[in-house]
Amino acid sequence: MNNSTVDKSFFEKTTNFFKTKGNSKVKRTKGEQVVFAIAFVLITIYSLFLLYHFYFLLQLATKGSHREFIQDKMANNLASWSNNFTLQNFSKAFSLFEVEKQPFTVLLYNSLWYSIGSVLINVFFEASATYVICKYKFKGRNFLYGLVIVRMMIPIMGSLPSSVRTYKALGLMNSPLILVSAIDCLGGGFLIMYSFFKSISWEYAEAAKIDGASHWQVYFKVMLPMAMPAISVVMITGFIGRWNEYMGICIYMPKLPTLSYALYVFEQQMDYGANAPVYFSGVLIAAIPCVILFLIFQNSIMQKVNIGGLKG
Secondary structure, three states: OOOOOOOOOOOOOHHHHHHOOOOOOOOOOOOHHHHHHHHHHHHHHHHHHHHHHHHHHOOOOOEEEEHHHHHHHHHOOOOOOOOOOOOHHHHHHHHOOOOOOOOOHHHHHHHHHHHHHHHHHHHHHHHHHHHEEEEOOOOOOHHHHHHHHHHOOOHHHHHEEEEEEEHHHHHHOOOOHHHHOOOOOOOOOHHHHHHHHOOOOOHHOOOOOOOOOHHHHHHHHHHHHOOOHHHHHHHHHHHHHHHHOOOHHHHHHOOOOHHHHHHHHHHHHHHHHOOOOHHHHHHHHHHHHHHHHHHHHHHHHOOOOOOOOOOO
């Protein structure tokens, strides 16, 4: 057998092992049906409550003017449709949202490369470190796992001054090289991916090694595809977090402003007469990528999360 090649049929079976029982129907008892019905009702109510926020935001974004917004606010009548309903606030947001003399398109571009780049770099290193700690036995393995828990108890803001000095010394301030700071092998996604890798049988790797797979091939062609549900969750939540981040942009890269940072600046200007309906229009525009991302990947996140044993 040629060690440089791996049996493709094996990898096809392992990467598609989630599909074994996708179409089988599960019979539930009456008690389970009642529990599921109650859970469905509660989740539906909670979902409608969340959707109402978007509905209310749309009402605010379509106010005829900032003066009308103030009048409705004083009359405690913000949750109503405007008599001067207009969608022009959305087009105004593209022209009025400016930070460091950079237009809306540049803000959007900065948000995209910062969010996507940070997530890809972070997930790659975090998934690799998690896989090694979870599947390989070596000295210090338990220490690294405990270090993750300890890190979660340390206040993040306490390290801010030292982070600023370090980034300045390395020349990362106001530079795309700031993406290097996204490398975090023992971050919050570690526990999610660790539990998922833990549930994957090591027999898959042993079977691949018999077919001539190297350690890298086992990781990239067997384990990583199997862990994609967990990795997808980390990537999507990470993207949303980076997309909405403004404080880090304000501190580390104010000359490369993102859309969320522009919203923060515009919000501060509302105390001095900035157009509030335009601000809420910008909030809706900024939320569109996150909503689209969730709608596209919601099924891949929720399904195929049960791992069965090896098929004989």
